[in-house]
Amino acid sequence: MLETYSGTADPSLARVVFLWAVSRGLQAVRMDVSTAFLQAPIKDAVWLRLPSNLPVEVYPGLHVGVFIRIQKAVYGLKDAPKVYTSYFKKKVRSLGWIEISESILVRKNRKGEPVALLVMHVDDLFLFSPSADEDVKGIQGLFDNDKPEKMDNGELHLYVGMSIRMRLGEILLDQSSYIQGMSEGVSEKARKPLTEKDLLLPEEKDVDLSLQAEQQKNVGYLGWAVKTQPSLSFLFSHLSRSNSHLSRSSVLATEKALWHARETARPLRLSSVSSIPCLLVWRDASYELAKKEGRLGIEIQLVDESEIANLEKINEDNTVFWLSKKLARKLGSTTSAELLAMHDAVKSSWSIAHLVRKLWGKMLPVVVVTDLQPLMFQLSSKQCKSEPRMQGELEYVLENLAELGAKVKWVQSGSMRADRQTKFLHCS
Template identity: 25%
Template sequence: YKCYDSIKDKIIVSRNVRFCEDESGFKNCGESQHNNDYSFLFKFLSQCDDEMHDGDDSNTGGNDSRMAKDIITYHRRNRQQEVGEEEHHETIDLQPTQSGENLRRSTRNVRQPNRFVSYETFTPSHRARINAIHSHFEPSTFNEASKYIEWKNAMLEELDALRKAQTWEIQDLPIGKKTIGCKWVYKVKTKSDGSLERYKARLVAKGYTQEYGIDYEETFAPVARMTTVRTLIALASVKNWNIYQMDVKNAFLNGDLMEEVYMEVPPGLSVPQRKVLRLKKALYGLKQAPKAWFDRFNSVISDYGFHSCLTDTALFVKYTTAGIIILLLYVDDMIITGSDKEGIKECKKLLQETFEMKDLGFLTYFLGIEVAYSTRGYFLSQTKFAAEIIAKSGITDDKVTETPEAVGSKMKIDDGVPLANPTPYRQLVGSLMYLSITRPDIAHAVHTVSQFQHAPSTVHMGAVLRIIRYIKGTINKGVFMSSSSSLNLIAYTDADWGGDPNDRHSTTGFCVFLGESLISWKCKKQQKVSLSSTEAEYRAMASTTMEIVWLRQMLLDMGIKIEEPTDLCCDNKSSIYIAKNQTFHERTKHIEMDCHYVREEFLKKTIKLPYVSSEFQLADFFTKPLCSPRFNFLLDKLSVIAP
């Protein structure tokens, strides 16, 4: 700042200035000195700027005597100086610089830091799609949505659809009956290229107020497992099948409601006073709504020649003369793929005739998973969801970590001070668990922090924030499904013996590949205390064997029969010897059931038990925190990449 001293008639340049806006600038010297005319001050400052920037000495010899005054610059005092030391000031040198001197420019390549989100490596179409998904605004309340004409029209469209489906009847509330509440949920629907398709407003019932035996009974409805989703995409990548996505409009309205349920009048609907709505259709949010919809869909799709698989009830397969059609259902979203292209078109046409559906084209965005396709394969990521987690955590600085966990960290239940409000902790952990669908690199860290949700502390919250800082630095990472891999399964299993300091239970970790594509992984604490490392490893081997048997059967349902035994790689020779040994002894009596199961599958040639050294044991990634070099080495082997 350039400050004018009216007493000394000088201009002072200083960084530290305090503005007193309630006082006059010339209260001590009187206003008659300048007659309320401060134009000289602006002229003086402009001429000083010319001198400092142009360095022209010819301007210093003007008629105005004020131009000869010294310009004083105050510098911030060094922190090591004493408090009573006199402030140092010096006069600015206004000598002109040499115009012919060339400034040296750096020749280093400028690139964006890794901690910032960059879409430059994506294709233009996928980059536009992701940017469009991130840019849309979605209100959270009715009052907020009612301010925009787009969301008003969306709510009117939803109410019209509910009236056409005869979802309710307007009645008086019978004596002894209770009503349940409702709310609006808003979502922006996008096209396959990421551009705006429509604004979707959905009326949802508050089913958490329902009472069992009064307004609901059976509630279970199967949905597709995420392992099934990854396996289907990996198979389609190898087979070079196109994957299509379809969305059912108001899917739950297709299910009939048998119970007597009354609901409050939703905001925006005009009905007579003291009237309520008796539901006739299964509205979103009701506890029995998913089951009613799935039963209806299962009946319809079975009439078209599809059959539900025993390995995953939400997986439907149909064999035709031209090949196979595979349909996977997750509530009201479905993906369709297979080798029979004409059969897929016919299937989509039949579904659109039965239900009100929307064909979304090729699979690009499914359940929050962003899907990018190239000739090399499919890439699955959750960039948008990861950005939402970072925003929810409140982290605004640029600090990132190289690993999600500190090496050797062993958290206990009583570490730190209990959180006064554990809800944010639980919300973040729940979000991280869903993010691990495409991020196996955070599986063990999320497994650890999820064990303290009943009573989280400041130490546990710090571990969650460390995971989020790691995600912030690797936000673009995801799982890559190669199109050039084989269709053979290979699994790795490992265990951390007594690794939990709270109860000394061991941790099971395994991962299963379909060729080069990682399709299944797990990090789970064992239910019993193991008395030896061999026992812990063998229990992990039994869990991995069950996963292999399930995956082999599911691939068989999809038309892929694996003839060769699946390699189950283990780094514990004692466990391998026990599986191959025909004789039981006292040391294996307490794990006899696991021994029988693993040995039975080994004799049936479902699995093989090759030994792998601990250096190349990929399942080690899911059992304990690792140092940065080891972490990055195994992460590269798992095909977790940032495009």
């Protein structure tokens, strides 16, 4: 079987390692591997029949119809990305770089502590190090690279489709230019505030499948903006559902969402934490009794443990994960929806917790936040008396909370950060 999949770093985990690098005060450099695929040899025998339009005068001895064996992972081969990324990781291991998560590599000191970081996006490398020039030279000794770009000088730089501004103690992930551009083509009618009425799914009689391309283009724009804008996550999730219920009103809603993004967008700020951070997990759910349907929302931050004493005053800095998702199963109550939100929240916490332990060297404290007293009662009593069919979900949550060493804290509904992932909030 031919392996073609070549992974990239999970965006939420990339934000975690960026925060670690900022907290360490590391230097930062971006670099491209030149014609990356052509630098990776292939083991399998791949033969190519030369095409009829080949300029044979450039290659003496070759002529139309000749078969040649390919020596490198040339562009166009389906497994070229996989071949290259595997080859790159194997080669840089000789320099001490070890992969700790998909496409995230670290270099350790003699004590076994991570001291430098390398994030791969195929041939695009983002390197953080106390001695960046030395690490760059090491990689240049193995691969041909374009001229490195210093990233920690406070200026705006481009990295895999987003702008990054890095300065002492913080890194700003900014998509303002992209968001401005994606909203320029919206109609005058769409340049008005988005309302809850705009988000209603159209009636069957209004469906117009000819609008599919326009609808999907707008939703695609929104999906890319969500990578730095947690407040747009609900809109993206909700409007994606209308891709099968296309109408003039649904297209207008996506245009209004793009204009809303333009008006509300701001950089995502990752600021230095002083010690082992605390994993702060906000989770919430909404519930429609008439349809027996729910939606969950999750936001996860890495904050200083001292901030936990006053949850209401914690700002949005260091938000590394967010999710808005329609629950697939029918539910009997708000508490059931909240319990499923808790289930997904603790499940989503593990990958971040494991990565933090590898970087900071210790298991971090975890705090999960809820605004529902009935759920607090279920957690303390360890029973779902009103809905016994949810007992298995409760036991899963309790087991994972215990393994994470997590504490559950209650806040008033008005202070629940994840609320914006379950419904449209005009102030987001």
